[in-house]
Amino acid sequence: MDFSLTSEQREIRELALKFARNEMIPLAQKYDDEGTYPKDVFKKAWELGLINTCIPAEYGGSGFSSVDGIIIGECLAYGCMGMNTSFMANDLALLPIVIGGNDAQKKKFLTPFTTEFRIASFALTEPGNGSDAGGIRTTIKDGGDHWIINGDKMWITNAGYADLFVVYGTIDPALKHKGISAVIVEGKTPGIELGKKEDKMGHRSSDTRGVKFNNVKVPKENMLGKPGEGWAIAMSTLDHSRPLVASSALGGAQHAMDLSIQYAKERVQFGVPIAKHQAVQFMIAEMGMKIEAARLLVHKAAWLCDQGERNTEVASYAKAFASDSCMQITTDAVQIYGGYGYSKEYPVEKLMRDAKLIQIYEGTSQIQRLVMARELLK
Amino acid sequence: MNIFVCVKQVPDTETKIIPTSDGSFIETASIKWIMNPYDEFAVEQALLVKAANPAANVTVIRVGSVKDTEALRTAMAMGADDAALVEAGDNLDSYSIAKALKGAIEKSGKKPDIVLAGKQAIDDDALQVPQILAEMLGLPSVSVIVGFELNGSTVKVKREIEGGALEVYEVATPVVLAANKGLNTPRYASLPGIMKAKKKPMAQYSLADVGVSDADRRVKYSGFKLPPExxxxxxxxxxxxxxxxxxxxxxxxxxxxxxxxx
Missing domain, CATH: 1.20.5 (Single alpha-helices involved in coiled-coils or other helix-helix interfaces)
Structure with a gap:
């Protein structure tokens, strides 16, 4: 057993963290305030190879492992959980192609993401179907030499800027999970109607919208796998992406702890820095303990992925534990900062707002527990 | 064209420096090492020259301990072609370092056209190595440069002087130049760059290999202690x-x- 990172992983981490510190943290508050989409930062990160880490080397990617991917993800989330949501959405949308695509689809749709800066969007959730993703109502009808997509999608990250969507729909609602299918839709296809950008509590720089598909025609060869294989592809995507989402909780939590430690050493009350007060020490100790435990879970969930082993159970542990811990840690960071923590002048209130979403998207903390129980009781 | 860049590995600026208990040096075990920030400007300038002259070869050299080769790997990940490491302690004086650098340049068998370095290292702030090295190599040198323009076999450099004014020099190559902040904006090492760097050659020498002995030491440290609070x-x-x-x-x-x- 070896818990250490390779020298290459340490360098990757160094670079990603340097990027987070120099290019993300200075803009995070401003972009959050103004709800600015971080396209410039996104592009810079892409130029350095920090984006689309899921693309295999044979299609032009850097050939990163899942563990490499979560190391980068944690660092970018350290810079800003909101911006990182935009970045991560690329992987989330490309993973179904990596997992379920054939060679021609991978060449056609993955490789362009390695040669130019492109944005992707994963469209699964609908206004009436969040956790119950199996209840998809968007239809994919056979139109002869093409597929016709009709339906409403909701909470779609990157939708306003997407060069490519991976859209989930059903070929027949009566088939339930067995009818679910996934198709690749180019961003410029006629019939795609964007809703307004959501005004969110946190992750305010990320672009989240509803998207309507009105008789959107896509070529037959754009379906991933066979009709009805979409559910299996979506579930396998989640096994890969949950460790990544969990790593973003880790980055946010680590940032909150670093800020808390720094502030606790500086802020003086009753004649001593508040770090000398046991009440504050205990909160910081709790932060360190949770981050260490979460990091081990997240790394194991990604490592299992790299070994080609089923990680559904551990990925859920990692996602739920890391996001719940991030919520607790960012809340305590605000507590340590006291009144200042509640002010937008200081960075921790944003972390607390951002943390909340990680408990919700990519399977809520409750759904994760459902998955765990299902795995444990089967 | 052969470009040599001398880099030093220094403690990260956020490191808490602690003198050893006997005061002979600083505790190095827990230090996170980074490339001296002024050296990053030197590396970037070398890479800019290489970009304009694809046949140019950029070699980075460092004198210091082997346990961590961060600075050389970073420089190669940024785009330098190869590296040389002279294995030594981390507390050599400027004269010994310059002599070791000279030895490493000679060992490479390549005749230097441009030798670049940062104007100073942020650990000991000696501001001596580039000038001593130039003297040893018998080359002209300009330090604190903030402008660089290569025209054939001359370089036009701008250097900062008191009062914010600039001096402009035209120097014939080969030359030793020491970079200041403002010369350029160092690039990040990209992830593909990091991968490629692993396959780039790194020569390794001992101090004896490059002709440096204890007798070369001009400065002996008598003690290290923290400034009074x-x-x-x-x-x-x-x-x-x-x-x-x-x-x-x-x-x-x-x-x-x-x-x-x-």
Whole structure:
């Protein structure tokens, strides 16, 4: 057993963290305030190879492992959980192609993401179907030499800027999970109607919208796998992406702890820095303990992925534990900062707002527990 | 064209420096090492020259301990072609370092056209190595450069002088140049760059290989200790108009006798 990172992983981490510190943290508050989409930062990160880490080397990617991917993800989330949501959405949308695509689809749709800066969007959730993703109502009808997509999608990250969507729909609602299918839709296809950008509590720089598909025609060869294989592809995507989402909780939590430690050493009350007060020490100790435990879970969930082993159970542990811990840690960071923590002048209130979403998207903390129980009781 | 860049590995700027218990040096075990920030400008300048002259070869050289080769790997990940490491302790003096660098350049078998370095290392702030190295190599040198323009076999460099003014020099290559902040904006090492760097050659020499011995030491450190802690600031209340004259006299007096800045 070896818990250490390779020298290459340490360098990757160094670079990603340097990027987070120099290019993300200075803009995070401003972009959050103004709800600015971080396209410039996104592009810079892409130029350095920090984006689309899921693309295999044979299609032009850097050939990163899942563990490499979560190391980068944690660092970018350290810079800003909101911006990182935009970045991560690329992987989330490309993973179904990596997992379920054939060679021609991978060449056609993955490789362009390695040669130019492109944005992707994963469209699964609908206004009436969040956790119950199996209840998809968007239809994919056979139109002869093409597929016709009709339906409403909701909470779609990157939708306003997407060069490519991976859209989930059903070929027949009566088939339930067995009818679910996934198709690749180019961003410029006629019939795609964007809703307004959501005004969110946190992750305010990320672009989240509803998207309507009105008789959107896509070529037959754009379906991933066979009709009805979409559910299996979506579930396998989640096994890969949950460790990544969990790593973003880790980055946010680590940032909150670093800020808390720094502030606790500086802020003086009753004649001593508040770090000398046991009440504050205990909160910081709790932060360190949770981050260490979460990091081990997240790394194991990604490592299992790299070994080609089923990680559904551990990925859920990692996602739920890391996001719940991030919520607790960012809340305590605000507590340590006291009144200042509640002010937008200081960075921790944003972390607390951002943390909340990680408990919700990519399977809520409750759904994760459902998955765990299902795995444990089967 | 052969470009050599001399880099030093220094403690990360956020490192808490602790002298060893006997005061002979600083504790190095827990230090996170980074490339000296001024050297990053030197590496970037070399890479800019290489971009304009694809046949140019950029070699990075470092003198220091082997346990961590961060600076050389970073430089190669940024785009340098190869590296040379002279294995030594981390507390050599400027003269020994310059002599080791000279030896490593000679060992490479390549005739240098441009030798670049940062103007100073942020650990000991000696500002000596580039000039000593130039002297040893018998080459001209310009330090604190903030502008660089290569025209054939001459380089036009700008250097900062007192009062924010610039001196402009035209120097024939080969030349030793020491970079200041403002020369350029160093690039990040990209992830593909990091991968490629692993396959780039790194020569390794001992001090003896490059002709340096203990006899070369010109400076011996007699002790390392932290500066005394800063006393708390003094506050003067001059809100009462009648007392202002007295308070001003008091402040001026203290600036003269205590702070010794007047």
């Amino acid at each position: 800063k006393p708390a600031g003094k506050k003067f209340d001059a809100t009462d108009a009648a007392k202002q004259k007295e308070v001003v006299a008091q402040v001026v007096g203290l600036l003269r006798t205590e702070a010794k800045v007047l």
